[in-house]
Amino acid sequence: MSNALQLPIINLASTDRFSTANSIRKACIDHGFFYLVNHGVDEELVKKVFEQSSNFFSFPIEEKMKLAIKNHRGYTALYAEKLDTALTTKGDSKETFYVGPLADGLNQWPLEDVVLAWKLQKIYHLGEAQWRLIIKKCCESLLLVHILLPVKGLSDATFASSGDLDSSSEEIYGASAHSDYGMITLLMTDGVPGLQICREKSKQPRVWEDVPSMSGAFVVNIGDMMERWTNCLFRSTLHRVLPPRQERYSVAFFMDPSKDCIVECLESCCSEARPPRL
Numbered sequence: 001m002s003n004a005l006q007l008p009i010i011n012l013a014s015t016d017r018f019s020t021a022n023s024i025r026k027a028c029i030d031h032g033f034f035y036l037v038n039h040g041v042d043e044e045l046v047k048k049v050f051e052q053s054s055n056f057f058s059f060p061i062e063e064k065m066k067l068a069i070k071n072h073r074g075y076t077a078l079y080a081e082k083l084d085t086a087l088t089t090k091g092d093s094k095e096t097f098y099v100g101p102l103a104d105g106l107n108q109w110p111l112e113d114v115v116l117a118w119k120l121q122k123i124y125h126l127g128e129a130q131w132r133l134i135i136k137k138c139c140e141s142l143l144l145v146h147i148l149l150p151v152k153g154l155s156d157a158t159f160a161s162s163g164d165l166d167s168s169s170e171e172i173y174g175a176s177a178h179s180d181y182g183m184i185t186l187l188m189t190d191g192v193p194g195l196q197i198c199r200e201k202s203k204q205p206r207v208w209e210d211v212p213s214m215s216g217a218f219v220v221n222i223g224d225m226m227e228r229w230t231n232c233l234f235r236s237t238l239h240r241v242l243p244p245r246q247e248r249y250s251v252a253f254f255m256d257p258s259k260d261c262i263v264e265c266l267e268s269c270c271s272e273a274r275p276p277r278l
């Protein structure tokens, strides 16, 4: 079953910081998902990201396999990942290219094509600075600034393409049901529909609602780590991408704290009536 859903829209350029903070807080409690508009990420940059992403995925498979995933960076082929491990199907109908912070030297760039490698690096670098700023603003609104500031954020971007259009009669999802495990995810898509959320993950049967793409907006969602940090006040919502009907590209930017950061329920999210759950 599926219905269309109108998620909250957060305007990051609003000068009313108090009201923005409250809207983000409410969105994270009610849905764990929201649209972000006026986020300041240059439209041209977004266009270039999608151009380079489609350029990369059009390489022959042998070329892409030279960059097969290592240390969580690089290429995963069609059906190689299955986000819903309970499924018995062959894997998700998507291929992905994972990129992480430039400084640690772990990224795998398509070296044969120096121009493409340079472009992807530049895009990631530019994007990273802007995306960090957005996430910092979101976190300020979530009163998390005191945690985030001493933490060196670790971030990964994935460029994904889904689309085995002649798959068998089996329903293979573009991305099967999952919640993101990190703090916050920023998602851009090329506008091709497919993303759905299930707001009550423990209820059966599951009710899936479409998340229509909104031109120029990011879709932002909370991950499991943030759910834990906030003593389950904010939701890490189950989501999936429907089986592809046509080529679809998306870019997800996952923000996580550094590995030595201790995640425990925030004091401001606990009380006698709501003791720490984790």
Ligand SMILES: O=C(O)CCC(=O)C(=O)O
Binding pocket: 158, 160, 175, 180, 187, 189, 194, 195, 239, 240, 241, 249, 250, 251, 252
């Ligand atoms: O492509 C999308 O719309 C969602 C992708 C996603 O959920 C993920 O990469 O975690």
Ligand SMILES: [Fe+2]
Binding pocket: 178, 179, 180, 239
């Ligand atoms: Fe996800």
